[in-house]
Amino acid sequence: MRLTIVGSGDAFGSGGRSNTCFWLETAKATLIVDFGASALPALKARMLDINKLDGIVLSHLHGDHFGGVPFLLLDAQFLGRREKPLTIAGPPGTRTRLDAAMEVFFPKSTGIKWRFPWNVQEIALDVETDVLGHTVRTTEVIHQSGAPSPRTRAHMMCIAVRT
Numbered sequence: 001m002r003l004t005i006v007g008s009g010d011a012f013g014s015g016g017r018s019n020t021c022f023w024l025e026t027a028k029a030t031l032i033v034d035f036g037a038s039a040l041p042a043l044k045a046r047m048l049d050i051n052k053l054d055g056i057v058l059s060h061l062h063g064d065h066f067g068g069v070p071f072l073l074l075d076a077q078f079l080g081r082r083e084k085p086l087t088i089a090g091p092p093g094t095r096t097r098l099d100a101a102m103e104v105f106f107p108k109s110t111g112i113k114w115r116f117p118w119n120v121q122e123i124a125l126d127v128e129t130d131v132l133g134h135t136v137r138t139t140e141v142i143h144q145s146g147a148p149s150p151r152t153r154a155h156m157m158c159i160a161v162r163t
């Protein structure tokens with residue numbers, strides 16, 4: 001297993017660091033844990049090839065943790081000419097929030113005929129879940145991120161990925 005810390009900054013780029021993004025290569029897959037708004041240029045600066053990605057695991061739905069995903073999808077569609085499937089795993093509500101972000105940033109982008117298959121896998125809280133052969137365990141914590149949505153106060157997930 002090889003872990004590359006692409007971004008470890010806060011939402012505001014303090015210290016010149018990129019938003020959260022961890023590149024994880026295992027024997028089974030290449031994953032990214034979190035993909036904040038500034039993650040795509042940070043990956044490119046490190047010469048990491050997004051076409052190698054098999055999946056993205058999102059801890060929660062703040063822009064500094066998932067805001068780069070629309071850019072990644074469109075980069076893969078139009079620049080990378082990706083054909084490999086991509087799994088995006090995240091907390092309950094991920095698909096709705098991702099579609100909303102796509103439409104805010106790039107209107108009508110949710111209607112694109114994608115050249116590669118991608119899917120959203122929503123991970124239940126406090127249940128070990130398989131993501132591309134890796135066990136993802138989540139822990140609910142108090143953090144106002146708007147997901148999962150039906151609760152009176154929102155939560156994020158602390159995640160652990162086991163290979």
Ligand SMILES: [Zn+2]
Nearest residue numbers: 060062143145
């Ligand atoms: Zn947050």
